Amino acid sequence: MSLQLVFDALSLGGIYAIAALGIALIFGVMKLVNFAHGQFIAFAVFALIVPSANAVATLGIGALPAPLLITLVLAIGAGLAVLAERLVFRPLRDASPVSLMVASFALGVMLQNLLLVTYGGRPKAVSLWAGLGAPVPVLTAQVPLLQLIVIGAVAAILAGLALMLKRTRIGLEMRAAAEDFGMARLLGVKANVVISGAFALSGALAAVVALVLVAQTGVADVRMGGQIMLVAFIATVVGGMGSLPGAVAAGLLIGAASALLQAFLPPEARPFRDAFLYGLVILVLLARPQGLFAPAGAKPRV
């Protein structure tokens, strides 16, 4: 197996893991599957460029020095998610999970249309950090610098998040709330603080995915969050709804499986790679309907 394949699998899986975490964090505390997550990603992508219908984008925030740019885009992602919680999901907090899910669909459609009105429907060329495509020699392989950065960033984010959940007060409260929100509130844990915190983190993770997607593809497309949202959602189900490590592991697995299929399927079968991928997903779910890493006590819904 070539070394390049390992890097492909890690970087793709890493992005899937970050996207899946964005879904799992909110599901954990609110039992909401946020289908607007893909549009959060798209929104963060378009936040980089100046509003116009031109085919080649003019960078706005995207032209700033990287540290400032990254901080701003993460803040925009977090801010958008927190605002969505305040305006859409908080009034619906006592509604059924299905109503919440439908509301998230509606929010996603509204966000997408907002982007369409502001930027037009055509995909745009965006050149963000063009130098990152340069190959770097690693042992026997030539790996694009961007891939190395993505893998490093994903590892740093996962470690940071794990530390935050384990070591900070808000992290403890989020984990308690994910197990039994009612009980946490009876102990004085503020529901609004925990839920806003989860949304802020989720939005910031959406912005990370946005930055990577733009840097990798060089395109800004109103629809670009949809596909990765689907994979991320599947990863949270495969990992076991409500399990954060499960979401990460399943994201990595799906990315790895995708890279492996791409490399080893016969060329004539490659266009149907996703069919094979989702076939594998179905097999996993048949074997373990509750997901690979379902939290203790979680049962599959009938």
Add this chain to the structure above:
Amino acid sequence: MSKLGLFDLAVRYGKLTALANLSFTVAEGERLFISGPNGAGKSSLLGAISGAVKAAHGRVEMDGEILSGRAPEEIARRGLSMVPEGRRIFAGLTVQENLLVGTGQRRDRGAVADDLATVFDSFPILGERRHAPAGALSGGQQQMLAISRALMTNPKLMLVDEPSLGLAPKIVDEVYERLCALQALRGLTLVIVEQSSARAARVGGRMLLMRGGRIVADGDAAGFAAQDLLTEAYFGDAA
């Protein structure tokens, strides 16, 4: 002034009336047992006090301040703590993390470490297993953890729902011994739901008997055991 006051409190689930216009008060430092058959509305009563269940009518006051309509976390932050039915331990968190969940609101942050040490002193098993997942504890240990977790919020009033549920009689004795000792030490006001009125009589305190969402008797727990009031509460008009 009484510690806790309920005035005309009602709880409904759809058409079902779980609590029908209850009124009573609890004095500071008192130990009040609430007994009665399954479905009498005991847990709904505690839920309505703690804010977990919405009252359809009436109000709850603690220290003269109205609690009704407030979120559970706001009520908890005013000094009310709950040991719920079935314990509701955070199984995936460690024992120590369970104990710390409710301490974020405390103003006396410095006292948290002392209180944690006190818990580990009085329940050495919790200290030994402080870094183990709470779900791995036995039922009795989980009950001790649920009680300690509630105490870590530094409450003035504690509601305990069926602490004896699913525990061996010897363990139940121990749970009550601990509860009473802690109450004396801290000057707590305790409201305890206990199915067994004989148990309540042995521990001692005031007792309310409920049936069908109403209070059917109110008096010294020791006086209840011998009376046919109990039979009346459990078998009612079916007789």
